Amino acid sequence: MSTPLAFAPITEINLRFRNGDLGANELVNLYTDRIERFGEISKAFISLDTKSALSKAEIIDESFNDDLPLNGIPYACKDLFDVKGLPTTAGSQVLQDNVAQQDATAIKCMNRAGAIYIGKNNLHEFAYGATGENTLYGTPPNPYDPSRLAGGSSSGSAAAVGFGLCAAALGTDTGGSVRAPASLCGLVGFKPTYGRISTEGVIPYSWTLDHVGTLTRSAADARLVFESLRFEPQPSAQTDLHNLTIGIPESFFFERCDREILDSIDALMNFLRHTGANLKPAFMPSMEYTRSVSLTVQMPEALSYHNRYLEQRGHLYSQDFRAGLALGQCLLAEQYIRAKRFIETYRNDMDRVFAEVDVILTPATPVIAPKIGVVEVTVDGYTEPAGNAITRYTSFFNMTGHPAITLPCGMHSEGLPIAVQLVGKHFGDEQLIDIAQLVESGYDFKLPLPDLG
């Protein structure tokens, strides 16, 4: 049985376009109807441009170009990306009158690939936070359980794809803000090597940790979108699971983790062993202070950007983000520099790890999607803020800049998706996606579609 069109991956849509079974106009209309039906519930969008989307779809249908990888594919982006002539609000009152003068580089790339922009997604204000809560635009719920979070900060991007309102979405990932919501919503989240997708025209949160990333329905779709966005392609070594050496971190990444998530990851690891992959321990650097190191970089960088607005519009920021910026003000310059030096040591340590393995495998998150409004979560008797838990296994790789992809690998008894994270070598993005595709196609697990009523 084929997938309902609203939940079909781009690869399947492309086949239907090429077979003449489907037109871009029909697809945009389908999503537009669904946005009318689910837009309010999902809180996925801050703004829409369906009129332009329909016009572009009609032009595409008149003379369909098979050579464009995303021709006629409707997509959305987190409301940090500039789209010429449209507002970029960052989910904040501060930028309500901010109209973009030109497209972000990533948007230009999507246009060049034939994709159809349909709207801007909700987010945690200025990408500050992993719960995706937004007092101005509401908190996007999880498509598998609307009482739970979609996760953030690319919350609306995850909800938009998860609720079947577009085929793919662009997000940003500073500590897991693409991978975590994708994981919680049963999607594929991909963060490339630092710098491989331009952040030009994207409102920054923390320049040296920000990555543009993709939220899609499959690893194959992540490839199509990534190939449309990346700078120079990198060669990908021939990959098969049989010859793969997979590093399993000895500590931290499997600790304080939901039992059912660990069981799902174990089952996946067994599958990989049976395919002939070599799973071996990976001795990662100490993770004890990594969150503090990340925070010590994030907050002064965020403050430095937001200083331009604080004097005139400081009162328009949400209370919690202002408190975070105030923290950035009170760190010493040497503490910031020292944190950057620790990041260099993490990179050096990871170079040694990757000399021994092709990829690293971890759970994507230690918890399933928390309930909306929950401040803290407890696993194995350890209580921490929900946002910290959601990104506990992802944020390290923003500092090291390694490419990382998360993909669904199980279903929790509470009816929510479970995901695995695969981390590759610097500039090994293409190979990492190859591996994710092999896992996706070989592993006998199919995520059920969300029951949206």
Add this chain to the structure above:
Amino acid sequence: MKKLDKQTLMGIRDQFGSYAWEDAEISELVDPRLGIITGFQELLDQLEVLRKVDLEATPPAGDISSK
């Protein structure tokens, strides 16, 4: 290292050319109630541990080279 107090942060605000944070926000850093990612005192304690680690001549992380 002594525990951080509000007076220190107010001094930074008033004497270091800082943005004029409200007193309540300064209080939040000393006694967090909003659920900031990490309490500031806890962060400072951890940074103090890291300060004592000899990083030799390790430079700050820069761009990632494809080589």
